[in-house]
Amino acid sequence: MQGKVVIVTGGFGILGRAVGEAALAAGCSVALVGRGSAPGIEKNDRLAILEDVDLTDFTTTARAFETIVARFGRIDGLANVAGGFRWQTLDGGELEAWSDLFEMNLMTAVTATKAALPFLRAARGAIVNISAAPARKAGAGMGAYAASKAGVLRFTESVAEELKEAGVRINAILPTIIDTPRNRADMPKADFSKWVAPTQLAKAILFLLSDDAAAITGAELLVAGKS
Numbered sequence: 001m002q003g004k005v006v007i008v009t010g011g012f013g014i015l016g017r018a019v020g021e022a023a024l025a026a027g028c029s030v031a032l033v034g035r036g037s038a039p040g041i042e043k044n045d046r047l048a049i050l051e052d053v054d055l056t057d058f059t060t061t062a063r064a065f066e067t068i069v070a071r072f073g074r075i076d077g078l079a080n081v082a083g084g085f086r087w088q089t090l091d092g093g094e095l096e097a098w099s100d101l102f103e104m105n106l107m108t109a110v111t112a113t114k115a116a117l118p119f120l121r122a123a124r125g126a127i128v129n130i131s132a133a134p135a136r137k138a139g140a141g142m143g144a145y146a147a148s149k150a151g152v153l154r155f156t157e158s159v160a161e162e163l164k165e166a167g168v169r170i171n172a173i174l175p176t177i178i179d180t181p182r183n184r185a186d187m188p189k190a191d192f193s194k195w196v197a198p199t200q201l202a203k204a205i206l207f208l209l210s211d212d213a214a215a216i217t218g219a220e221l222l223v224a225g226k227s
């Protein structure tokens with residue numbers, strides 16, 4: 001990955017930071033893109049931080065990516081990590097949660113991919129989308145989340161077909177539960193050793209972005225740790 005330029009959306013979150021660190025360690029130039037601010041992350045020669053980018057807004061996202069290309073010259077990899085979770089049953093829940101989760105999980109990936117596409121075509125680059133294990137089997141209260149993450153899988157599948165001949169690859173990772181401070185707080189009695197570490201997921205994402213995965217597109221990779 002030496003010398004490649006990688007964008008990480010949701011780059012200020014737990015997994016996004018881990019992907020950024022792994023890409024920097026692999027010799028990439030990295031742009032972390034997210035909404036709000038990125039406290040505690042220091043930019044440097046190979047690390048750009050783009051704050052206040054709502055990844056559901058195409059104009060803002062495209063402008064941010066043009067800034068990255070002006071700085072680093074190209075885009076080789078796009079890790080669509082931005083997303084979020086909400087648990088709610090259909091009966092007790094709000095209908096708005098369905099459109100909110102579709103915006104957060106599916107439209108962020110669609111918008112960022114479309115904005116990066118001209119540059120990814122030029123570099124014959126690669127995209128990794130973050131879906132989630134419930135996209136395959138949803139439990140109670142997981143309907144909106146699982147449907148939005150299932151949308152990420154079908155989006156991945158369709159774009160893989162669309163871009164195959166252009167040499168642009170796109171794959172999806174399906175984590176189960178990631179070992180994050182929020183999950184530890186929400187599930188204090190769980191066995192954390194069964195969960196996937198963000199650093200482990202970052203390695204899988206970097207592999208799919210790298211030339212080692214040159215023959216892989218349209219794939220769904222479950223990363224489940226011991227869960």
Ligand SMILES: NC(=O)c1ccc[n+]([C@@H]2O[C@H](COP(=O)([O-])OP(=O)(O)OC[C@H]3O[C@@H](n4cnc5c(N)ncnc54)[C@H](OP(=O)(O)O)[C@@H]3O)[C@@H](O)[C@H]2O)c1
Nearest residue numbers: 010013014015034035054055081082083084132175177178
């Ligand atoms: N944590 C898990 O157990 C788990 C399991 C399976 C899959 N995943 C998926 O893995 C990814 C990363 O999870 P994480 O635990 O690292 O979550 P996280 O720490 O909450 O990071 C997600 C980041 O995405 C950002 N984001 C959301 N919508 C955005 C938008 N419209 N524009 C710009 N940024 C936006 C969030 O910003 P705000 O903070 O402002 O919302 C946040 O910084 C997500 O896609 C998540 O669904 C997580």
